[in-house]
Structure formats: C-alpha cells, structure tokens
Amino acid sequence: MWRLTPHCAASGLLSRVHHDHQITVQPHLIRLTMEASKKLKAPPFQATAQRMSRHWRAVLLFVTLFALLLRAYFAFSAIVDHPIRGDAIQYVTAAWNMVHRQVFSIAPPNNPVVVGDSYRDPGYPCFLAGWLFLFGNVGEKWYLAILATQALLGALTIPLLLSALRHHLPEHWLLGAGLLMAIWPHSVTACIYLLSETLFAFLCSLSLFLLSLALDRKGYLWPILCGLSFGAAALTNAALIPFALLLAAGLHRLRYLDRRSALAFAAAGLLLPAAWQVRNMQLPATNETSGGRALVNFVQGSWPEYHSSWRAYVGGDPAAKRMQEQILEEANLLRERPASGAKAMVKRFQQAPGRYFLWYLSKPMRLWGWDIQIGQGDIYIYPTLNSPFSYNPLLRALAAICHAFNPFLMLFAAWGCLTSLQRKTDANGIMTAMALMVLYITLIYSVLQAEPRYAIPFRGVEVLLAAIGASQACLWLKRYRRPTITKLDN
Incomplete structure (x- = not known):
C-alpha cells in the first residue's frame, strides 16, 4: 500500500x-x-524532471548536429565516379519518367513508348522525382540538393532511434550509442550515393519512433501513423512489406498492444503496399517485376561463388564471366519455369549439401560484416574518390576502430536481441520490436543476398541492441563482483 x-x-x-x-x-x-x-514554485521532483528534459534535448541536439556536420563534410568532399550507375540508373530513370512522362517505368527516356512496370519499388524514385520536379532536369543543383537532403535524413535517424529508447536505457548508454551511430562509416558514406539505403533507414527509424509513441499512449492515432510509416518504408524496400503485419500480431500476442490498436497498426501498414499492388495488377504481364527481381536475388544468394566471381568478372576474368552467366541462366530458368528452376537448384544442393549448409549458416555474419561485396568494397558502394576516410587521419583512425569493433558489435547486438525478447515487462515493447526487426531482416537477407550494403539501414538499430546487450553485461558483472557477507560462527 x-x-x-x-x-x-x-x-x-x-x-x-x-x-x-x-x-x-x-x-x-x-x-x-x-x-x-x-x-x-516547483516541487523538487518536477524541477529534476525539467532539468533532465533540458539535458536530454541538449544531448539529442549535440549528437544530431555532430552527425549532420560529419555527413555534410563527407558528402561535399568525396566524389563518386559517375554517380548515376548500377541501380542508380534505374532509380533516376524511373524518377525522370514520373516527372516528364507521368509513368513509373525504368524504360530509357529515349524510348518512343514507355510502358509502366514494377521492377523497382516506388519510394526512392518518388524522393528523387520531388527534387527533379523543382529543378526540371538532372544536373549539378539537383544532385547537390539530393546530397544535402540525404545528409540531413541520415543525421535525423539518430535522434529518432534514441528517442524511441529514451526511457529504456540509461542516458550515458544512449549517448554512447548515438555517437557510434553518428560516426559509423557505412552510414556516413551511404549518404552520397543515389541509392535507397539512407531514405529507407530514415523511414525505419521514424516507424520505430512512432511505434514507441503508440505503445506509450492511448488511442488509435499513433498506431495508424506508425503503420503508414512502415508502409512508406515498405514501398522503399519491398522486403519490409510483411513486417508490419507480423509485428502487430507479435506485439498483440505479447500484450504490448490491445486488439484494436494492433488491427489499426496492421491495416495502416498494409494500406500503401496494397494500393501499389493494385496498380501493379493492371500492368501487362512481364518478368520485369519486383517479384522477378527477388527470384534473381534468391538464386544469386544461393551460390557461394556469386560475390567473388562478380568482383573477378568486373576485373575481366573469363572464368568468372562463365560463372556469372551460369548463375544468370539458373535465375532466368526459375523466373520462366519455376518448377524446372527449383529442380535445378535442388540438384545443385544435393551435390554438396554440407557446403551449402555451412554457406547459409554463415550468411548472417556476412550480412552484418564489414566489406561491401557488390561495389568498390570496404565501406564504399560505388567508386569513391577524395574520401575523407582515406586522407583525414582522425576519420581513418575512427574507421579502423569501427572495423575492429564490428565483430564485437554483432555479438553484443545478438545478446541485446536475446535479452530484449526474454524480458517480460510492460515497458519492453519497443525493445522487442527492434529485436524482431533485426531478426526479420537477418532471415530475409540470409535467404536472399547477404550483402553488408543491405544492412546499412539497420545499423542504428544494431547499435542500440548492442548497447542493450552491453548494459546488461555490465549489470551482471557488477552483481558477480559484488562482495557477499557471510556469517561467521562463534
């Protein structure tokens, strides 16, 4: 009482x-x-809360400005060799067709007739199209505006994630996690490429922040806003489409959300992807769909030789070229004749079951690894010149420290996932959601391609889970080292 x-x-x-x-x-x-x-004038506990609130806002502002300045410094110092290349060609082409032809298509702009398609997800092309609409055409001003906006979005992911966990971790752990997110090289370099990773990271962070509000406050507004944000993230990367539904069911099952809030969350999360699928159903039948692209990624990810042969193929190795052609042939067979393609894959697996078992077992570590495989390598996706991480001694040292720390980050994040899922407290819903997101993404890309580039949008969540794991480890160490008092018999 x-x-x-x-x-x-x-x-x-x-x-x-x-x-x-x-x-x-x-x-x-x-x-x-x-x-x-x-x-x-003000009760002591209220004055203390006000001081803590002001201190927390100062911490958020400091970390955000630091992250923004670092990303802006890198974005306007480094030079991407031909930035519109690879996947960026299709993103920019889709944006150009949206603005100038009012059709979403990756068909080249010089085609006399452009037919809509669904090969690429619409989120990032819409982002590019917004700036293209303002500037009229692809040019230097348009490109600089994209870089500045992506630097800002990359920096804003940090306060969103920290605010989501404000009441669940001590402030010094949150500050450390925020600084690590601010300097993590992959997150910094991703801002300069015309790729979806930075926008996707921002939308995922916004979704988790809105979810923390939905868990703490009553009503249906926050679950609906959270669902819409997850839907926008799913339109940027289709791998996230089922996650809102699965997360709503899981949070309701664990009694973090009541039934009506969970239904509102799930319905809002599926609204935007469902509308996009309705649009896609009206398109002519073709293999150039997001589903066909996923099948290609599935086949490519099933070959242990894919990444190494791709890099050798770019270097002109004829044997690697034959390997890439063989992989593409199997992918086309699976798209055109699914039964025959599946039989070919099963036959290949049966020839060396142990090898493929170990390959799939290693894919989570490859996903959360360091070196980007399809690209320049290290922390760079496309060839990047004049990188501050190459000539600035401080940033070189930070990159080397992060590289050495990356395996430990994975271990602490795995421990944080376990502790978040094992806790049974009412305030643990957002930690559970973060753990489920990382596990879901790890599973999806272990089935498809396990490439460190695809983990970039979730590096911030990984850092927070690692902070949770490290904080729990420190608490257990303190308890273990705490002296015990024993009773002496006279």
Whole structure:
C-alpha cells in the first residue's frame, strides 16, 4: 500500500506501507500536500524532471548536429565516379519518367513508348522525382540538393532511434550509442550515393519512433501513423512489406498492444503496399517485376561463388564471366519455369549439401560484416574518390576502430536481441520490436543476398541492441563482483 506521510508530503515523495494491498491516502495529508505545493514554485521532483528534459534535448541536439556536420563534410568532399550507375540508373530513370512522362517505368527516356512496370519499388524514385520536379532536369543543383537532403535524413535517424529508447536505457548508454551511430562509416558514406539505403533507414527509424509513441499512449492515432510509416518504408524496400503485419500480431500476442490498436497498426501498414499492388495488377504481364527481381536475388544468394566471381568478372576474368552467366541462366530458368528452376537448384544442393549448409549458416555474419561485396568494397558502394576516410587521419583512425569493433558489435547486438525478447515487462515493447526487426531482416537477407550494403539501414538499430546487450553485461558483472557477507560462527 502507498501512503503519503507528513514528512514527505511537501516534496511529493512516497513511502511504501504493506497492508491489504490497497491504496489509502488520508484527507488531511492531501490538504497538506496541496498547501505545500502552492508555497513552492516547483516541487523538487518536477524541477529534476525539467532539468533532465533540458539535458536530454541538449544531448539529442549535440549528437544530431555532430552527425549532420560529419555527413555534410563527407558528402561535399568525396566524389563518386559517375554517380548515376548500377541501380542508380534505374532509380533516376524511373524518377525522370514520373516527372516528364507521368509513368513509373525504368524504360530509357529515349524510348518512343514507355510502358509502366514494377521492377523497382516506388519510394526512392518518388524522393528523387520531388527534387527533379523543382529543378526540371538532372544536373549539378539537383544532385547537390539530393546530397544535402540525404545528409540531413541520415543525421535525423539518430535522434529518432534514441528517442524511441529514451526511457529504456540509461542516458550515458544512449549517448554512447548515438555517437557510434553518428560516426559509423557505412552510414556516413551511404549518404552520397543515389541509392535507397539512407531514405529507407530514415523511414525505419521514424516507424520505430512512432511505434514507441503508440505503445506509450492511448488511442488509435499513433498506431495508424506508425503503420503508414512502415508502409512508406515498405514501398522503399519491398522486403519490409510483411513486417508490419507480423509485428502487430507479435506485439498483440505479447500484450504490448490491445486488439484494436494492433488491427489499426496492421491495416495502416498494409494500406500503401496494397494500393501499389493494385496498380501493379493492371500492368501487362512481364518478368520485369519486383517479384522477378527477388527470384534473381534468391538464386544469386544461393551460390557461394556469386560475390567473388562478380568482383573477378568486373576485373575481366573469363572464368568468372562463365560463372556469372551460369548463375544468370539458373535465375532466368526459375523466373520462366519455376518448377524446372527449383529442380535445378535442388540438384545443385544435393551435390554438396554440407557446403551449402555451412554457406547459409554463415550468411548472417556476412550480412552484418564489414566489406561491401557488390561495389568498390570496404565501406564504399560505388567508386569513391577524395574520401575523407582515406586522407583525414582522425576519420581513418575512427574507421579502423569501427572495423575492429564490428565483430564485437554483432555479438553484443545478438545478446541485446536475446535479452530484449526474454524480458517480460510492460515497458519492453519497443525493445522487442527492434529485436524482431533485426531478426526479420537477418532471415530475409540470409535467404536472399547477404550483402553488408543491405544492412546499412539497420545499423542504428544494431547499435542500440548492442548497447542493450552491453548494459546488461555490465549489470551482471557488477552483481558477480559484488562482495557477499557471510556469517561467521562463534
């Protein structure tokens, strides 16, 4: 039972008295508390909360500005050799066709007839099309505006994620995690490429922040906004389409969301992807769909030789070229004749089952690894010149430290996932959601391509889970090292 006492009524403190498990407050003590509160300008606990709030805002502002300055410095110092290349060609082409032909298609702009398709997800092309609409055409001003916007979005992912966990981790752990997110090289370099990773990271972080509000507040507004944000993220990367539904079911099952809030969350999360699928159903039948692209990634990810042969193929190795042609042939067979393609893959697996078992077992570590495979390598997706991580001694040292720390980050993040899923407290919903997101993404890309580039949007969540794991490890160490008092017999 909780009872106000004369000694603590003025300060608002509570003393606990166990009696019949009921709450009893004497009327004269309530009057005493009200009179004391009138005499004081601000009760001590309220003043402390205000100081903590101001301090927290200062921490968020410092980390965000630091991340923004670092990304802006890198974005306007480094030079991407031919930035419109690879996947960026299709993103920019789709944006150009949207603005100038009012059709979503990756068909070349010089085609006399452009037919709509669904090969690429619409989120990032719409982002590019917004700036293209303002500037009229692809040029230097348009490109610089994209770089500045992506630097800002990359920096904003940090306060969103930190705010989502504000009440679940000590402030010094959050500050450390925020600084690590700010300097993590993959997240910094991703801002300069015309690729979807930075926008996708921002939308995922926004979704988790809105989810934290939906878990803490009553009503249906926040679950609906959270679902719409997850839907926008799914339109940027289709791998996330089922996640909102699965997450809503999981949070309801674990009693973090009531049934109506979970339904509102799931319905809003599926609304935008469903509308896009309705549009795609009206297109002519073709293999150039997002589903066909996923099948290609599935086949490519099933070959242990794919990444190494791709890099050798780019270097002109004829044997690697034959290997890439063989992989593409199997992918086309699976798209055109699924039964025959599946039989070919099963036959290949049966020739060396142990090898493929170990390959799939290693894919989670490859996903959360360091060296980007399809691209320049290291922390760069496309060939990048004049990188501050190459000539700036401080940034070189930071990159080397992060590289060495990356395996430990994976271990702490895995431990954080386990501890987040094992805890059974009402305040643990957002930690559970982050753990489920990382596990879901790891599973999806272990089935498809396990490429460190695809883990970039989730590096911030990985860092927070690692902070959770590290904080739990420190608590257990303190308990283990705490001296015990033993009773001596006289």
